Amino acid sequence: MYGLKHLLSGSTVNKNCYRLSHKSHLEALRKRIISGPSLQDFINSPDPVLEDDSKAWNEYNGRLKRTSEGDSRLRLPPWLKTSIPKGKKFSELKEQLRELKLHTVCEEARCPNIGECWGGGKHGTATATIMLLGDTCTRGCRFCSVKTSRAPPPPDPNEPVNTATAIASWGLDYIVLTSVDRDDLPDGGSNHFAETVKEIKKRKSEILVECLVPDFRGDRNAVKTIVESGLDVYAHNIETVEELTPFVRDRRAKYRQSLATLEAVKTFNPDMITKSSIMLGLGETDQEIHQTLEDLKAAGVDCVTLGQYIQPTKRHMMVTEYVTPEKFQHWERVGNDMKFLYVASGPLVRSSYKAGEFFIASILKNRKTSNTEEN
Numbered sequence: 001m002y003g004l005k006h007l008l009s010g011s012t013v014n015k016n017c018y019r020l021s022h023k024s025h026l027e028a029l030r031k032r033i034i035s036g037p038s039l040q041d042f043i044n045s046p047d048p049v050l051e052d053d054s055k056a057w058n059e060y061n062g063r064l065k066r067t068s069e070g071d072s073r074l075r076l077p078p079w080l081k082t083s084i085p086k087g088k089k090f091s092e093l094k095e096q097l098r099e100l101k102l103h104t105v106c107e108e109a110r111c112p113n114i115g116e117c118w119g120g121g122k123h124g125t126a127t128a129t130i131m132l133l134g135d136t137c138t139r140g141c142r143f144c145s146v147k148t149s150r151a152p153p154p155p156d157p158n159e160p161v162n163t164a165t166a167i168a169s170w171g172l173d174y175i176v177l178t179s180v181d182r183d184d185l186p187d188g189g190s191n192h193f194a195e196t197v198k199e200i201k202k203r204k205s206e207i208l209v210e211c212l213v214p215d216f217r218g219d220r221n222a223v224k225t226i227v228e229s230g231l232d233v234y235a236h237n238i239e240t241v242e243e244l245t246p247f248v249r250d251r252r253a254k255y256r257q258s259l260a261t262l263e264a265v266k267t268f269n270p271d272m273i274t275k276s277s278i279m280l281g282l283g284e285t286d287q288e289i290h291q292t293l294e295d296l297k298a299a300g301v302d303c304v305t306l307g308q309y310i311q312p313t314k315r316h317m318m319v320t321e322y323v324t325p326e327k328f329q330h331w332e333r334v335g336n337d338m339k340f341l342y343v344a345s346g347p348l349v350r351s352s353y354k355a356g357e358f359f360i361a362s363i364l365k366n367r368k369t370s371n372t373e374e375n
Contacts, residue, residue: 077322129176130163132196133189137180139250145312146180155192164199174361178212188214190222194229201230208232208361218257220264227268232364234265235275238296241288248282263299275303282309283320293338302341303360306331307349
C-alpha cells in the first residue's frame, strides 16, 4: 500500500513538474511571438529571391496580393530593400538623442528610411522626426509598433527646451515634430507642442517647423493652439481609406474626425500649409484611394504622401499587397492632376520624408521672399 501511495505521489509530482515546465515553455514562446522579428530583420535576412529584379521576383512569387487572411506572409519585394543604418552622422545623431532623452518616430515606428535621413543621404543634411510627449501612446492602432498604455508617464516639462536646444545645434533647415496620442491629457498635448515650436523659433527663427499631430479627439481649440504656435506646416495623417479605418486604426481615431481637424486648420490660418499621408497595401481598392484623395483635397489639404505599409512585427496587421513602384507613380500622377501642391508617392515614402521636406521648404522660402518684396 505504501508503495502504491508513493508511486501515485511521485506521479503527481512528475505531472506538476511537467505542467510547470510546459507552462514555462509556452510563456517563453509567447514572448518570442509577441516580440516578433523587426522590420530590419526582414530586410537583412538572406533571401536569394530578393536579390533578383522585380520581374524575376514576380515570376517566383506568382502574386503580389494575399488571397485570404490565412495566407502565409508575403515575401518582401526587392524594391523595399534598404541598407543597414550606419555612418558617422547616424551614430552622432543617435548618441545626442539618447543624451537628451529625446525620442524619434524614426526608431519607434521602425522607419525603413532611418539610415538615409539620419546619415544625411544625398543632401548631406541629417534630419530626424522628433517624437514629443514620451514614447508610449494611449491608442493601439493595428499598424503601429509604438508602445501603448492607458496611463503613460506624464510629459517631461524640460522636453520643449531640450528639443529646441538640440535642433538649434544641428544646423537644420527643416524639422518635423510629432507625438504619440495622449488622450489622457486634457488638451491632448497641444500646448506642449506649441511650447516646443516657440522654443525652437526663439533660438533659430529661420528653421522651418512641421508638426505632425494627432487628431486631438476633434478638439478645434487644440488645433488652434498648434496653428498659432508659429509652425510652418500642419500635418495629420488620415492613414487609410474610410472603409478600412475601423479595422486599421484605434476605435477613437475616426476618418471624418481626421478630415475635420485638417479642414479646421484653414479656418484659423488660410495660408497654413497642410499635409496628410495614406498607407497602401492594407486591402484598399483603387476607387477607395481615389475617394480618399478627393476627401483630402476637399478638406483643403495641400500636400499628400502615399507609401507602402510594412508589417512591423507578427502582432500587427499582415500586408495584403505589396504595391508596385509603377502603381505608386500612377497615384502621384493622379494627385498632381488633382492640383495638390505637392505629392510624394512611392514604396518607401513616409509622411515625414526628406524629399518632401526639401520641396515644401523651397515653397515656404519662396513665399517669404515674395512677401518681403511686396512689403
